Amino acid sequence: MPTIHVVYGWHMTSGPLRNLDLNLLTALDALLRERNVTRAAEQLGLSQPAVSAALRRLRRHFHDELLHRTGNRYELTPLGELLREPTTTALAGVARVFDAIPTFEPATATREFTFLVSDYAAMVAADELVNTIEEQAPGVRLRLQQQVAAHVDQAPESLRTVDGMFLPHGFLSDIPSIDVFTDDWVLIVSRDNTEIGDTTTLAQLSEMPWVVTHHAPTAFTPAVRQLRLIGIEPDIRVVVESFLTVPFMITGTHRVALLQRRIATRLATPADVRILPCPWDVVPLVEAFWWHPTHRPDPAHQWLRHLLRTQSQPDPAATALR
Structure with missing residues (x-):
């Protein structure tokens, strides 16, 4: 049976964690995210000397600077970059352990x-x-x-x-x-676009400039997939990271976009766009x-x-x- 050590209220098993204060995990997470001792201290509600002391202990443990000054700012070392995601994951896991409850009563729960x-x-x-x-x-x-x-x-x-x-x-x-x-998909065009009537054709869509969201090798939305399934490689002129932005990038232009009906319906009036049916069988x-x-x-x-x-x-x- 492994020996149990207690450090500042944390139970520590023997091995690599022996005599390590796991309260340093919160300091490490803040330092790696903020890349600044002062801002990390503000986030943690601690004094700057206390966080500086935590950083010194972390540097001794990892045998690495973790943060190093470049000009007027701090940057993470390669190890610091490597530790960012697992530190956040570990901290979330620890929090869930101590947040665990045997039952959940919605009316009184926090x-x-x-x-x-x-x-x-x-x-x-x-x-x-x-x-x-x-x-x-x-x-x-x-x-x-x-x-x-x-x-x-x-x-x-x-x-x-x-x-x-x-x-x-x-x-x-x-x-x-x-x-x-x-939800299903609809086309949106500017209300003052006189080139498009109440309906449109695939031929027209293949020639129109498009607004799409999240268009990258590993980041795309089903809208782009829908178009490619029917043989249209859209002439993409604008790429945005927000669905809410799409209708406003259509306003007053000859552009077109494929958008979820629920969001298009809500934004059609404020964005001054028209909603058109798709001239193909859309996949919900x-x-x-x-x-x-x-x-x-x-x-x-x-x-x-x-x-x-x-x-x-x-x-x-x-x-x-x-």
Whole structure:
């Protein structure tokens, strides 16, 4: 049986962790993210000398500077860069250990759920979820974190540090999910675009300039996939990182975009755009909530998943791991 050491309230096993204060993990996380002792101290609510002392201890442990000055700013060493993601993941894991509860009572619970979301998912899915949670669990808070391509590309690791991710089917596999709602696709053009009537043709679309979102080798939306499935390689003139921006990049131009109906309907009037039907059979979008298997036994997360299933509007043809 391994010897147990206690350091500042943390239980330490023998081996590499012996005599190491795991409270340094929070300091390491702040230093690697802020790349500045003063800002890290402000974030942690500690004095600058205390964080400087923590940095010295971390440097001795890793035999590496971690932060080094370049001109008027600090940069991470190669090891510092390597430690950024696993440090955040480890800190989230430690927090979950000490946040664990045997039961979850929504009416009295105080808990924060963190989701990775696009602005589209925040507007459509999280909006209804927030209202439901406010009614059932007034002490629960939601943190909606902006989703980026790296979160999707590294989903198994990304999902370890959050409670879940809202993302359409077609990007992830072998990860538990719950279908939340379905949507379809529409075309949008400027209201003053006289070259396009109430309908359009594939020939016209192949010649028009396009606005798309997240267009990169590993970052794309189903809209681009839809176009390529029907043999259209869009003439992409504008690429944006926000779905909410798309209609406003159409206003007053001859551009066209393929957008989710739910968001197009909400923004058509303020953006002064028209909604047109697609001249082909579109494949519906099925938005799902994806979560890491380690959350399965957590009573709070079980309640959250039940809530999502209760208010979901899934496509019967879509499949998901339960």
